[in-house]
Each structure stands twice: as structure tokens, then as C-alpha cells.
Amino acid sequence: xxxxxxxxxxxxxxxxxxxxxxxxxxxxxxxxxxxxxxxxxxxxxxxxxxxxxxxxxxxxxxxxxxxxxxxxxxxxxxxxxxxxxxxxxxxxxxxxxxxxxxxxxxxxxxxxxxxxxxxxxxxxxxxxxxxxxxxxxxxxxxxxxxxxxxxxxxxxxxxxxxxxxxxxxxxxxxxxxxxxxxxxxxxxxxxxxxxxxxxxxxxxxxxxxxxxxxxxxxxxxxxxxxxxxxxxxxxxxxxxxxxxxxxxxxxxxxxxxxxxxxxxxxxxxxx
Amino acid sequence: xxxxxxxxxxxxxxxxxxxxxxxxxxxxxxxxxxxxxxxxxxxxxxxxxxxxxxxxxxxxxxxxxxxxxxxxxxxxxxxxxxxxxxxxxxxxxxxxxxxxxxxxxxxxxxxxxxxxxxxxxxxxxxxxxxxxxxxxxxxxxxxxxxxxxxxxxxxxxxxxxxxxxxxxxxxxxxxxxxxxxxxxxxxxxxxxxxxxxxxxxxxxxxxxxxxxxxxxxxxxxxxxxxxxxxxxxxxxxxxxxxxxxxxxxxxxxxxxxxxxxxxxxxxxx
Numbered sequence: 158x159x160x161x162x163x164x165x166x167x168x169x170x171x172x173x174x175x176x177x178x179x180x181x182x183x184x185x186x187x188x189x190x191x192x193x194x195x196x197x198x199x200x201x202x203x204x205x206x207x208x209x210x211x212x213x214x215x216x217x218x219x220x221x222x223x224x225x226x227x228x229x230x231x232x233x234x235x236x237x238x239x240x241x242x243x244x245x246x247x248x249x250x251x252x253x254x255x256x257x258x259x260x261x262x263x264x265x266x267x268x269x270x271x272x273x274x275x276x277x278x279x280x281x282x283x284x285x286x287x288x289x290x291x292x293x294x295x296x297x298x299x300x301x302x303x304x305x306x307x308x309x310x311x312x313x314x315x316x317x318x319x320x321x322x323x324x325x326x327x328x329x330x331x332x333x334x335x336x337x338x339x340x341x342x343x344x345x346x347x348x349x350x351x352x353x354x355x356x357x358x359x360x361x362x363x364x365x366x367x368x369x370x371x372x373x374x375x376x377x378x379x380x381x382x383x384x385x386x387x388x389x390x391x392x393x394x395x396x397x398x399x400x401x402x403x404x405x406x407x408x409x410x411x412x413x414x415x416x417x418x419x420x421x422x423x424x425x426x427x428x
Numbered sequence: 429x430x431x432x433x434x435x436x437x438x439x440x441x442x443x444x445x446x447x448x449x450x451x452x453x454x455x456x457x458x459x460x461x462x463x464x465x466x467x468x469x470x471x472x473x474x475x476x477x478x479x480x481x482x483x484x485x486x487x488x489x490x491x492x493x494x495x496x497x498x499x500x501x502x503x504x505x506x507x508x509x510x511x512x513x514x515x516x517x518x519x520x521x522x523x524x525x526x527x528x529x530x531x532x533x534x535x536x537x538x539x540x541x542x543x544x545x546x547x548x549x550x551x552x553x554x555x556x557x558x559x560x561x562x563x564x565x566x567x568x569x570x571x572x573x574x575x576x577x578x579x580x581x582x583x584x585x586x587x588x589x590x591x592x593x594x595x596x597x598x599x600x601x602x603x604x605x606x607x608x609x610x611x612x613x614x615x616x617x618x619x620x621x622x623x624x625x626x627x628x629x630x631x632x633x634x635x636x637x638x639x640x641x642x643x644x645x646x647x648x649x650x651x652x653x654x655x656x657x658x659x660x661x662x663x664x665x666x667x668x669x670x671x672x673x674x675x676x677x678x679x680x681x682x683x684x685x686x687x688x689x690x691x692x693x694x695x696x697x
Contacts, residue, residue: 209599246594246597
């Protein structure tokens with residue numbers, strides 16, 4: 158699955174320039190993180206991937222097809238979009254019905270729907286809550302219900318808008334699990350997040366947006382090795398990365414084991 | 429995406445909100461009591477001029493014609509063709525005859541409505557709602573009632589914004605709003621649930637926030653952050669409006685009881 162943006166510009170009716178020419182290609186199955194300060198254009202950018210927003214100029218191609226040639230509803234079978242606030246998405250009387258809503262609308266076979274409900278509920282951890290009313294779920298579970306409702310439609314690209322917002326450690330771990338299993342089944346995940354730790358643990362590729370343009374784009378260790386440029390977008394690397402950089406480690410590390418490993422290697426090299 | 433509302437700094441926007449409310453009432457009263465449409469017409473023309481001064485001509489024209497044209501057509505049809513007062517036939521369509529008296533009566537109603545609508549439009553488009561509520565509370569309105577007005581004026585754009593977010597969310601779940609009338613209507617059902625539910629939770633949360641900020645404290649005199657000034661120009665405007673209303677009412681009463689001859693007999697007074 159390839160998402161290709163060419164000179165994408167978006168200007169809101171109020172005259173605010175949200176995207177000032179973004180050229181970017183997302184492909185393969187490696188999860189991509191989109192980071193940047195508030196107002197950098199992250200949400201505006203991903204809302205073009207399924208045609209919720211239409212480009213002011215430039216184009217968005219999904220596997221070579223111009224996004225403007227279909228409606229958002231038609232794109233929903235290819236590009237899944239999980240909104241930040243699950244309350245905007247959920248409206249039916251049970252988790253099961255929420256899960257079935259999207260697939261029914263895109264004409265999925267009812268046997269397939271039943272089968273998928275089982276696997277998706279397992280994945281998002283709601284197997285024992287399928288007959289619960291979404292409003293009776295905890296905020297965390299609600300978010301996973303919204304995620305499940307989108308994954309039910311089996312889209313090839315899955316966009317997560319701030320998935321870690323309000324999640325505890327368990328929820329974040331489940332999210333990581335969902336993202337890695339989507340990657341294994343050949344899906345492309347695009348994740349907007351302010352949680353640098355989550356981003357570095359889950360996304361091999363990082364795109365930094367700043368004032369509607371791409372500031373940095375590349376593998377996580379390369380992007381976070383440039384703190385001076387990152388500072389322009391008010392992004393600070395995760396604490397352990399900063400400690401590593403402060404201690405003069407050559408390698409950019411994102412976790413404590415990696416940090417210890419890097420220290421050990423450098424010691425050994427020194428002899 | 430935030431909706432920006434800016435108020436151009438004009439002589440109209442600088443007026444005290446109470447002056448503008450007074451203007452709505454007095455101008456409306458003048459148009460109502462005057463026996464025919466002529467004064468209303470003069471006032472409507474004056475309001476168009478005011479809308480230019482207030483730098484809102486395009487909005488104003490849109491509202492006035494958007495409401496005025498359909499209402500005029502409808503009333504002309506009903507009153508012009510079927511008013512029992514009709515005596516003088518000015519056009520004959522075969523199936524019905526257009527009567528002068530009905531047409532003039534329709535014109536009178538339309539002008540009265542337009543005076544109210546126009547002055548209210550100018551008021552609402554040039555007045556910051558916070559200032560309006562501050563003015564009302566300082567004039568003796570209960571702070572809670574003031575908040576109620578403010579909240580209900582603010583809730584509409586807020587709900588519209590929510591509605592569009594929820595629509596996007598549902599489209600992203602494969603909900604299509606295209607197709608026939610029925611499928612369009614059916615597509616609204618999934619939107620309504622989240623909109624109503626989220627508005628209710630919003631209201632509850634706002635209530636709790638207000639309480640934590642001391643809104644419920646009784647027996648204290650509440651002050652307002654928004655300050656509205658009563659200036660000389662407001663005093664003058666109010667006097668002019670009241671005097672005008674008194675004179676117009678006096679003349680109209682005179683015409684009705686026959687002391688004063690009709691000033692514009694051709695207009696059906």
C-alpha cells in the first residue's frame with residue numbers, strides 16, 4: 158500500500174495555511190509516526206489520506222488513485238481512520254453492533270463479519286464486553302472499541318490520531334501489540350502522537366512536521382540524532398535518549414537495555 | 429478548525445448593547461404603529477445605510493433578501509389575491525384577481541418584519557455576546573439568566589463544529605451520505621446520537637466547572653470581566669429613539685382617530 162503526497166497544500170476557509178507543500182511517500186508496512194507541535198498540521202495532513210479534507214492544491218494518491226476520485230465513505234474500506242475522541246465515533250447500543258456497523262456498510266459478508274468480530278475483539282481486548290453498551294465502557298476501553306470498529310473493516314492503511322492520549326501502561330502495551338500485529342498482517346499504520354517514548358518504541362520511521370512542512374523524515378535514530386533541528390519544532394527526544402546524547406554515546410538509544418548495551422559496547426571498544 | 433468571529437471597530441459596534449436593544453424595540457414600534465408601509469420602508473432603507481456604516485453590508489443584504497423575497501412572494505400571493513379587503517383590482521390572472529388593498533397590507537407586514545429582522549441582525553452581528561450579557565446583568569438581569577443567554581447563544585456554533593467532526597468520523601467508518609432522500613435522512617441517525625450525548629456531557633462538565641469557580645455563590649455582588657461603557661452618544665441615541673417613537677405613535681393615533689389627515693393616502697393608510 159502506498160500513500161503518495163505531491164506538493165500537498167491545504168488552506169482553511171479562515172485563511173490559515175495548515176499545509177504549505179508536503180511531498181511524502183508512505184509505503185511498506187513499517188509503522189510511520191507523524192510528530193510535531195500542536196498546529197503543525199499533523200491531523201490536517203492525515204485527514205487527506207481518506208478524503209475527509211480535500212487538497213487546496215497538490216494531490217494525494219493511494220496506490221496511484223487520486224483520493225478525490227472517491228468519497229470518504231468509499232475510501233473507508235482501504236484507509237481506516239481512528240479519531241482522537243471515541244465519543245465522536247460510537248453511537249450504537251453494543252460493542253458488537255459498533256464492530257458490525259462499518260463492515261455492513263461496505264458490504265462485507267455476514268459470516269466474515271462474525272468471524273472478524275472474534276479476532277478483532279481478542280486483539281483490542283474486548284472479547285468479554287461485546288454485549289456491553291459503549292457508554293458503559295471505561296474511557297480506555299471506549300478508545301479500543303473505536304479502534305476495533307475501524308479494524309473490523311480490514312483497511313490496508315490504519316491512521317491513529319493520538320492513540321496514547323489518556324492511556325495507562327496496560328493500554329499503551331495493548332496499543333503496541335495491536336500495531337505490531339497489524340504490521341505482521343501487512344497493514345501500514347500511521348500514528349500521530351506526542352508520546353516520544355511510544356513513537357520510538359513502535360515506529361521505525363518518523364516524520365516531523367513544522368508549520369505545515371516536513372522538517373525531518375527518516376529512521377527514528379537518525380531523526381532523534383538531530384536535537385538542534387528538533388528543537389525548532391519544540392520536540393525533545395525521550396529522557397533515556399537525551400541521557401545517551403548528553404553522555405556522548407555515538408548510538409541513538411531509545412530504551413534502557415539499548416542504553417546499557419551501547420555503554421558496554423563503547424567500553425569494550427575502548428578496551 | 430476554529431471559527432473566527434471578529435467585530436469591526438465601527439460607530440455601530442461601539443454603541444452600548446442596551447442602545448441597540450432599544451433601537452430594535454423603538455424602530456419596530458414605529459413601523460408597527462404607523463398605518464401604512466411607508467415609514468417601514470424608510471426605516472429599512474436607513475438600516476441598509478447603517479449596515480454599511482457597521483461594515484456588514486454583505487451579511488445584511490443576504491439575510492434581508494433571503495428572508496424578504498420569499499416572505500414578500502408568499503404574502504403578496506395570499507393577501508394580494510385573497511384578502512377580503514380587496515376592492516380595487518390591479519391585475520387579473522384569470523384564476524384570481526390581484527387587489528390593491530391586499531398588496532398594500534402585505535407590504536406593510538413585510539416592512540414591519542424587515543425592520544425587526546434588520547435591526548436585530550445589525551445588533552447581533554456587531555455585538556460581542558459577552559458584552560451583551562454584561563450589559564443585561566448590569567441592567568439588573570440575574571447572573572444565572574445572563575449565563576443562560578450566553579450559553580445558548582454559544583451552543584449553536586459549538587454544536588455545528590461537533591456535528592462536522594462527528595460527520596467526518598462516521599464517513600470514515602463507511603457511512604455514505606449520498607444517494608436518495610431516504611438514505612440521506614437515514615444517514616443522519618448515526619450523527620444525532622453522538623451529538624446529543626456529547627452535548628449532554630458537555631453541559632454537565634460545564635456546570636461542574638462553573639461550580640468550582642464559584643458561580644453558585646449567592647449573597648455576593650458579582651462583577652463582570654467584560655466592561656461596557658455608557659457614553660454620551662448612547663444617551664443621545666436613546667433619547668432620539670424614544671422621542672421618535674413618541675412622535676410617530678402620536679401622529680399614528682391622530683391618523684387613526686381622524687384628527688390628522690393621512691399623510692400618504694395612496695399607500696392605503
